Structure formats: structure tokens, C-alpha cells
Amino acid sequence: MTFPLPEQPTWKIRDSSKLDNHLECARKFFFTHILGWRSEQPAHDLYFGESWHKAREWQLIHGYGDIEGAYLAFISHYRLKFPPETDELYRPKDPFAVGKALNKFADEQQSDLIENELLLTETSGTVPVAEDRFLYYRMDSVLREKESGKVFSWDHKSAKKFSRSWEEKFYLSTQNGTYTHCLYCMYPIEEVLGVEFCGTCFEFLKQGSKVRGPGYHINLKRVPAFKSPDQMNVWLWTVNNTLDNIDRDMDRLMDCKEEDQVLQAFPMNTTACSNYWGCIFHDYCMSWSNPLQRCYEPPLGFVVDFWDPSAMETTNKINLEWK
Numbered sequence: 001m002t003f004p005l006p007e008q009p010t011w012k013i014r015d016s017s018k019l020d021n022h023l024e025c026a027r028k029f030f031f032t033h034i035l036g037w038r039s040e041q042p043a044h045d046l047y048f049g050e051s052w053h054k055a056r057e058w059q060l061i062h063g064y065g066d067i068e069g070a071y072l073a074f075i076s077h078y079r080l081k082f083p084p085e086t087d088e089l090y091r092p093k094d095p096f097a098v099g100k101a102l103n104k105f106a107d108e109q110q111s112d113l114i115e116n117e118l119l120l121t122e123t124s125g126t127v128p129v130a131e132d133r134f135l136y137y138r139m140d141s142v143l144r145e146k147e148s149g150k151v152f153s154w155d156h157k158s159a160k161k162f163s164r165s166w167e168e169k170f171y172l173s174t175q176n177g178t179y180t181h182c183l184y185c186m187y188p189i190e191e192v193l194g195v196e197f198c199g200t201c202f203e204f205l206k207q208g209s210k211v212r213g214p215g216y217h218i219n220l221k222r223v224p225a226f227k228s229p230d231q232m233n234v235w236l237w238t239v240n241n242t243l244d245n246i247d248r249d250m251d252r253l254m255d256c257k258e259e260d261q262v263l264q265a266f267p268m269n270t271t272a273c274s275n276y277w278g279c280i281f282h283d284y285c286m287s288w289s290n291p292l293q294r295c296y297e298p299p300l301g302f303v304v305d306f307w308d309p310s311a312m313e314t315t316n317k318i319n320l321e322w323k
Helices: 016-024 026-034 044-062 067-078 095-108 164-168 174-186 229-254 282-287
Strands: 037-039 116-130 133-145 151-159 192-205 215-224 302-304
Touching: 016 026, 016 133, 016 174, 016 229, 026 037, 026 229, 044 067, 044 095, 044 116, 044 133, 044 151, 067 095, 095 192, 095 215, 116 174, 116 229, 133 174, 133 229, 151 174, 174 192, 174 229
Parallel strands: 151 192
Antiparallel strands: 037 302, 116 133, 133 151, 192 215
């Protein structure tokens, strides 16, 4: 095999999720974004989230009372990949629960569109982080508080359970900083409030309890994870340091060969192997000292699918500049 591998355009396209992947584990980043290996199993949580975003966008534009329109926005996207016979498999994140959630927003959050002015919904593009660097972004919304005149973003999140760790992860997340930075590039800093993460928790209880009966339960929670300008300076340094580390790994990779005993690029982070439900590449890290010897085609159960944030379909496209 001749190295380097055939160059992929997506190697140079970076966004918050790619930076988080590298921070989690550089070797996982290599498998996912350099080789493009992904599980052939449908990524239901991700696609459900995309579909839920469409429903929430509809409500922000047309009003929370248009439940039928919002549900149609969800289901027309969701059914492209998940037919009705899969609904029970993925309960509680299913269309029936979405209908209940949309009704809950209409019943409990009507003041959202009275107290705030909607400026933008689903918006994507690029935002600079250095003179010769930029990230791709996608923001769910931009709004302005009518009373204070402050600008902020609501980011929609779907979950199966709220917890302390679920809430705390937003404050220092790369995504939070990226969206706040986008707002800084759109409006004067003194007008920017920041990002508020809007969680919708979908639960289903088979037996229930004294407090909650059996069936679907929908809970709403908002986390105002606003950042100060000093905190944003920390975010900007961290982003550029992470980009430096990715570029450094890419440079090392170009010097690696198939016959090398060890892949001396994109090192493993062995403290992240059991995150969430466990890393899908764990067995290959256990078995392969140099993955370049086995990267001709993906293993059984995987497909080649390079994540390209520049190809995201959104309502608005805006390439931002330093303000």
C-alpha cells in the first residue's frame, strides 16, 4: 500500500463535533474521520434529533399552537429512514411521544414567542477562529429578548433522562462556545446573552410508580449556559490548540507506513474506551498495533461515510466574519 491514503475533502472540514471527537480520543477520530468508518446500524438518536429540530423550527416560525404542522415537519423527515414498524423498537423516542411533546410546548411555553423576537432559525455556514482558520457551524435559532434587547440562541436537545452530568456538560462544551462566538460575529458583544440549551426528555414507564403512572412522560428543562468574554477567550485558545493537535497528527500520519510496527499518529485515549455504551472501535484498538495494515476496507458491520458539516441543509446559509 502506498501512503498517504487518498485525500478526502472532509479532512480539512472541521466543526465542533469533530473537535470533540479528537478531544475524546484521537484514534477514534482517525477511524471515524480519516478512514470514514461508521457503524452500518442506523444512528437513531442522531436522526431523531434532526427530525425533532424540524418540528421545533416549525413551532418557532408558525406558533406553538400549530401542533399539526410541527408534527408533519417531524414525521415527513423521520419516516425517510424509520418506518412505522420501528416505532416500538425505539420507544420512547418515537412519533407518538413527539406529539405529546409538541402539545406540552403549546400548553406550557406559549410565552416564548411573546417575550422574544425570532431573528433566525436553522442557520449554518462558517465562522473564523483565526486569521486562516474557520469552523463550520449550525445554529438552531437566534432570538432577541424584547425587554432587555439581548440576543441569544436556543439549542434544542432531546434526551431520555435528565441528570446533573447532562446539564453540566453544556457550560464548557465546544458547541456552546462556537455558537456564542457566532453570535459575537453577528452582533455587538454587549448585546449577546449566549446560548440556552432546551432539553426535551422522552420517557416511557411500563409499570409506573406512585408519583408517575405508566406510559409516556415528557419533561422540559432549560440550561442557560451563558459565557463571559473571558470564558470565550479560553474557548478560542482551546479550539485553536485542538486544531493544532489535529494538524500535528495529520503531519505525523503522512510519515507513517503500512509496514510500521505501530501507528505513531492519532494516539489512543484509553480513559475514553467505556464512555457512553463503549467505543465501537475498542476491539480493533485491542487487536491492531497499526491500523494502516487493515484499512483497505471497513470491517464487517461498518460502512464508509465521511461526515461533511459543509453539506448540512439548513434554512439559512451565512458565512460569518470577525465583527
